[in-house]
Amino acid sequence: MSRVKPSKHSRRDFLKLAAVTAAVGPFFAFPQRARASQKTLSIVKWAHFVPEFDSWFEGMAEDWGTRHDTKVIVDRVPVEEVSGRAAAEVKAGVGHDIFMFPWPPAEYYQHVIDHDGIYQTVAMKYGQIDFMGHRSTFYPKAKKRFAFADSWIPLPLHYFSDYWSEVGMALGPLHYDGMRSGSKRIREKLGIPHGLAFSSTLEGNITLHTMLIDFGSGVLNVLGDVILDQGSRTMAALNYARILHQEAGTPEQLAWGSCGNVKAMLARKTTCSMNGISLLRAAEKKDPGIASKILIQPPLIGSAGAGIAAIPHVTNCSVVWNFAQNQEGAQQFLADLIDNSKTAYQQSLGCNFPFFQKTVPDILIQLSRDSQADPPYKYIQLRDALHWTHVLGVPGYATPAFMEVFNSFVIPRMFQRVLKREASLEDATRAAAAEVQRISDKWKQVG
């Protein structure tokens, strides 16, 4: 005789189910209507030098979308196309909700929301953003936070220890004089050139802006005005680059495309380069044998009191356009992004240093025990990166005028004219200074 199993559902359960069915049912019946009411968040980001990072980012963004009933679309653009893409979106007044730049996009400050609210939200959990992040995203004249910065990539010197050992510098060239004398001797002995980037690329830009700073010059004066110092220190930097190029460079260096310095190092065709550690990470992935020969050191010691200094390879800055469709979601996403800083640091293979330092409290430990590095403590050379990294726009802020100078490659073009013998030090400096002045005057009129 069979027994009837008593029902486990009460009347109350039935009523609950009915209510839920009434609420959700239409979407089962008409799924396209469900999607139509779901929000969308579109993000465009510069393609990271570590491709695995972008894969992780897209997955993370999708998860965030699931939690926030939002369809998240992530587009990647190569670094060299970032400026054009951003300009096009601003011109059209239509674009992604979030635009992620590898530098401070100050020149768009009138086309973005004030990101102060995001900083306030994040500050409640992680404190204020650090000095470099603040100066990279705040425009004092407009009193506006024109971007939200979450991370940055330091710029150490990479060098092949075996090449430099050949001239007695197994510990690296240390300072600009050592770079010049060592490079010359390596070139004479092994025929291998130095690998500093001098072209109109992001790498060339950061290398040459760093060189200017290290020679006691720069595009900002001590009063904060955007003006290229036409004095001896700019020309000293130009003269140095001219001699270095003449003694230990190659013509193709002036024509390198994006990451040309990295490709040359990975092919062991150059002896050293200034770059984010994505260079070394790429070597570790491609050929551990090559990677083991690459060492990193803090930037070269400068002159005229400059000390040890470099600008960041990348300052990861996101903006929400003031014409973005989903501004609320964009701000929430960026605030929540900081919760993932530790993972972002790991997924970027240690490239992305956090601006909110509490998010990766064990960064020194991670630098000292890297599972992929040979030796494991190779990256500890970055321990003082926050000290020797100067904000783009040092000694002031990354202002619109400064960033337009940066993005129009005024400085690399000035160097190239000298290196190609198209102009004297003085003429190249004068022409660049005039260009900087025009940009500066334009922004003074904009206000």
Add this chain to the structure above:
Amino acid sequence: MKSNRKHASLSVTVLALGGLLFLAVPGLLAQQDQPPTGGDADDTFNPRPCDFGDTFYGDNGIDVTQLDLAVAGRFGNFRQFGPPARQAKQANWVTDSTCARFDPDRRNVRILATTGGYPDDGSGTANEFISLIGFLTNQIDFEATYSRTVGTINGGLDGDQQNSGETISIVNSQNPRGISMQSIIGNFEAYAAQKQRIPAGQPFAGSLAPTPCGVNFDPNVPVGTPCFPVAVADANGVSANVATPNLRQDWRFATNRNAMDGSDNNCLSNDPTVCPGGFSDSPFGYFCDDLLGAWIITYFWNSHHAVGNPLTGEQPDQVQCVPMLNQLAKMHGKNLDGTPVLLTANELNFLEGKNVGATPLGPNFPNPPSFPDGEGCMQEGKEDPGGADAPAAVWLICPAIPDPRAGAIAVDAFLDTVRFPSGVPVDLRFNLNFACLQAFGVFCNEIKLTSSQLQKVQAMAAKN
């Protein structure tokens, strides 16, 4: 007779300066012990400078086998007599069994030669005193691999006190913090001013060479231009390019890069009202991380714009450099080459063509010099760290005396500063301070001298 003239000249100068001191210095006499400071045991608590022990060098990344080579000229092994001592019987160092007793990291070699220098704080004061123990000429002077276990305990009652100890290690030239000694030292620059005047017997003797020889040879002057040598060794093979007899003026040292006392201008706030100069966080302090007190040497010299070029007949630039250098000479006097003395970083940077904000040369010189070849009136550079300039010193083992007061300057120590052939120092303030420190254990501006004390200081300053 010649020697008497030298002393007479020095004495007159010291008396004159001492007189000023007597008139100008505010008194702290009421705060002093009576009789003068230095007479009590509690006034001599600061240790006198001694060389470090071999183990301490090893622990701090220096290869002692390299340091003990003649080229390094380590005090205790080499250079007991001769420069920097000016008298034949004056020792630069002596054996002293108290050294290791006061500080077990030291060996029993006490340094008598006390080199004067300016601090890098912009003040231009003559109050730094250092011990120039040895010279490093190549990266191989740094330890690549090192290991020593300390603190091991195997004993106690019943053998129950056991401790495996801690290992001080250097692997791939890096300490356990992941920092190489070379990297630490790279944060501390010592500014050396080598003589530029070409010695007798050489082409263009008596002229000023506009460029150093070696890797820093100025690419803006023609090949064959006379250069002042940087790869110099003395008769015993000791690196000698920055030995005092080869300097035109006294050193400047960045001892103020010390996070402990804030004198490195560290300011740890984003608030511009708190830190008008911006956030600054120096990673290393001189007395904190650079325990050997070592330095990387930055040489500075007058460029061809300032001194011309005897080979090409180029004359010193009369529009920019000569007036600026004259102004500097008015401010600080001249050195052994007859060029002006520089005291501060701003003065050097300005003359190198850097805009340093407020001009250090006064309102008549609002802008730094600028020339089409990218040089200023002065230049600076560092020696090749791979040894291409050997035996030139790239780094110095040259610890500053942390506090030269209260006994640190012993009665048998002597002052090593740059002097004119007459015996008169380029900067007498070192002599006076040294005398005050030696006699009373304080700087001269910390004491109001009685007439008898003043006489004592003057007499000592004239002799030291």
